[in-house]
Amino acid sequence: MVHRYFPQTExxxxxxxSFLGVESVEELFQDIPEAVRLKxxxxxxxxxxxxxxxxxMRNLAGKNTDLTQLVSFLGAGVYEHYIPSVVSHLLSxxxxxxxxxxxxxxxxxxxxxxxxxxxxxxxxxxxxxxxNSSMYDGATALAEAAMMAAGDKKRKxxxxxxxxxxxxxxxxxxxxxGQGIQVEEVAFEEGLTSLEDLERKMDETVAxxxxxxxxxxxxxxxxxxxxxxxxRKKGVFIVSANPVSLGLLTxxxxxxxxxxVGDMQPLGIPPQFGGPxxxxxxxxxxxxxxxxxxxxxxxxxxxxxxxxxLTLQAREQHIRxxxxxxxxxxxxxxxxxAAAITMAALGRKGYAExxxxxxxxxxxxxxxxxxxxxxxxxxxxxxxxxxxxxxxIPVREIQERLLRHGILAGYDLGKxxxxxxxxxxxxxxxxxxxxxxxxxVRLLEGLQ
Numbered sequence: 001m002v003h004r005y006f007p008q009t010e011x012x013x014x015x016x017x018s019f020l021g022v023e024s025v026e027e028l029f030q031d032i033p034e035a036v037r038l039k040x041x042x043x044x045x046x047x048x049x050x051x052x053x054x055x056x057m058r059n060l061a062g063k064n065t066d067l068t069q070l071v072s073f074l075g076a077g078v079y080e081h082y083i084p085s086v087v088s089h090l091l092s093x094x095x096x097x098x099x100x101x102x103x104x105x106x107x108x109x110x111x112x113x114x115x116x117x118x119x120x121x122x123x124x125x126x127x128x129x130x131x132n133s134s135m136y137d138g139a140t141a142l143a144e145a146a147m148m149a150a151g152d153k154k155r156k157x158x159x160x161x162x163x164x165x166x167x168x169x170x171x172x173x174x175x176x177x178g179q180g181i182q183v184e185e186v187a188f189e190e191g192l193t194s195l196e197d198l199e200r201k202m203d204e205t206v207a208x209x210x211x212x213x214x215x216x217x218x219x220x221x222x223x224x225x226x227x228x229x230x231x232r233k234k235g236v237f238i239v240s241a242n243p244v245s246l247g248l249l250t251x252x253x254x255x256x257x258x259x260x261v262g263d264m265q266p267l268g269i270p271p272q273f274g275g276p277x278x279x280x281x282x283x284x285x286x287x288x289x290x291x292x293x294x295x296x297x298x299x300x301x302x303x304x305x306x307x308x309x310l311t312l313q314a315r316e317q318h319i320r321x322x323x324x325x326x327x328x329x330x331x332x333x334x335x336x337x338a339a340a341i342t343m344a345a346l347g348r349k350g351y352a353e354x355x356x357x358x359x360x361x362x363x364x365x366x367x368x369x370x371x372x373x374x375x376x377x378x379x380x381x382x383x384x385x386x387x388x389x390x391x392x393i394p395v396r397e398i399q400e401r402l403l404r405h406g407i408l409a410g411y412d413l414g415k416x417x418x419x420x421x422x423x424x425x426x427x428x429x430x431x432x433x434x435x436x437x438x439x440x441v442r443l444l445e446g447l448q
Contacts, residue, residue, distance in 0.1 A: 075427025076411035084345040112308035118340040127253025128282035134336035138263025141279030143175035149208035149236035161193040163215035166416040191379030208236035218386025227256030247355030268342030278335035292326030357430035358385035
C-alpha cells in the first residue's frame with residue numbers, strides 16, 4: 001500500500017524526546033509562563049479519519065462558486081484569459097514545482113534559464129532594457145518602483161494618478177508611510193489622468209509620477225504627454241501596464257517610461273480566488289543597479305558552454321541590509337515561469353492575436369450596451385478590454401440579479417469612487433463568446 005503521509009508512532013516520539021533529553025512534550029514548553037498558557041483543549045472538534053477529512057474538505061470546497069460555473073465580466077485587476085494546456089504540464093515538473101531560490105547555479109540551470117527567458121520577454125513587451133526575475137505582484141512592484149525613485153532622486157514625495165487601481169494606491173501609501181514619503185494623487189477627467197492637474201503638482205520636490213496603462217477604468221492614457229511633464233521636472237516616469245494589452249498597444253518604453261511594472265496574472269495564472277500573482281519590474285539601463293530583487297544573467301563556463309547565474313542580487317539576504325536596494329526577500333518564480341511558458345506558447349503572432357481578441361470583443365459589448373436605454377459610457381477615451389457603463393439602477397442590484405443567471409456582472413466603481421456611484425466597470429476578455437456577450441446584454445436590457 002502506498003502511503004502519502006507517514007504517521008509518527010509512539011516509538012518515534014520516544015526516540016525524539018530521548019534525543020532532546022526530555023521526558024515529555026510538556027517539558028518543551030516549560031519556559032512559557034503558566035499565566036499565558038491555554039488551559040483547555042483547542043475547539044477544533046474530534047479527530048477525523050483520512051476518508052472523513054477528505055469528504056469534509058470537499059464539502060467545504062463545494063460551497064465556493066468559481067469561474068467554471070459562472071460567466072465572468074468581472075476584471076478590475078484580475079482577469080480570466082486563455083491558458084495553453086502546456087502551462088500546467090510543464091509547471092508540474094519537479095525541477096520547477098519544487099524550486100525555491102537558485103542559490104547554487106551549477107544545479108539550478110533550468111530554473112535560471114526559465115527566469116532569464118522571462119526577463120527577456122518582459123523587456124520585449126514593455127520596450128525596456130532590463131527586467132528582474134519577478135516580484136510578488138503588480139501592486140508591490142509599483143510601490144517598490146516608487147521607493148526606488150525616491151531613493152535615487154533623494155526626494156520625499158511621489159504623485160500617482162487617481163485612475164490607478166485603488167488597491168495599488170493603498171499598497172503604495174503603506175510602503176511610503178514607513179519611508180517617510182508623501183503621496184499625493186492627481187485627478188482624472190473623463191476617465192483619463194488630468195494633464196493640467198499633473199502640471200500643477202509636478203515640481204522639483206516630486207521624485208516620481210505613477211500612471212496605469214490602460215488605467216483602472218480601462219482607458220488608454222497618453223503616456224507621451226504625461227512623460228514630458230514628468231521629465232521636465234527631472235522626475236521618474238513609472239508606468240503600471242497590463243501585459244496582455246502590450247500585444248496591441250505601443251510599449252511604454254517607446255513613450256518615455258523610465259520604469260514599467262505590472263502584474264503577470266493575465267498571462268498563464270488563473271484568477272484562483274485572488275492569488276498568488278507575479279509582479280514584473282523593468283527599467284532603462286540607468287536604473288539597472290537600483291532595481292529590487294534579482295537579475296539572472298547569461299554567461300559561459302570554463303569550457304565555453306552557455307550558462308546562467310544570478311548576475312545582480314542586491315537584496316538584504318546577499319549583502320549588508322543597509323546597502324540593499326529593497327527588502328523584497330523572494331520572487332514568484334513558479335508563476336513567472338507560467339507567464340514565460342504562456343508567452344512562448346503563444347509566440348509573437350499569437351500574443352498579438354490574444355490582445356486583438358480582447359480589444360474587439362470588449363468594443364462589441366460596449367457598442368451593444370451603450371445602445372440600451374438608460375445605459376451609457378460616460379468616458380469617450382479609447383479603451384482596451386475594460387470600459388465603464390453608467391447604469392439606470394444601482395450596480396449592487398444588477399450584480400445580484402445577474403448572479404442568479406450565472407453571470408458576474410462587473411465591478412461597482414462606487415465602492416472606491418463616490419462620484420461614480422451607479423457606474424459599472426465591465427471586462428470582456430478573449431474567453432467570452434458572442435453568445436455570452438449577447439445574453440449579458442439581453443439580461444441588462446431586461447432589468448429596467
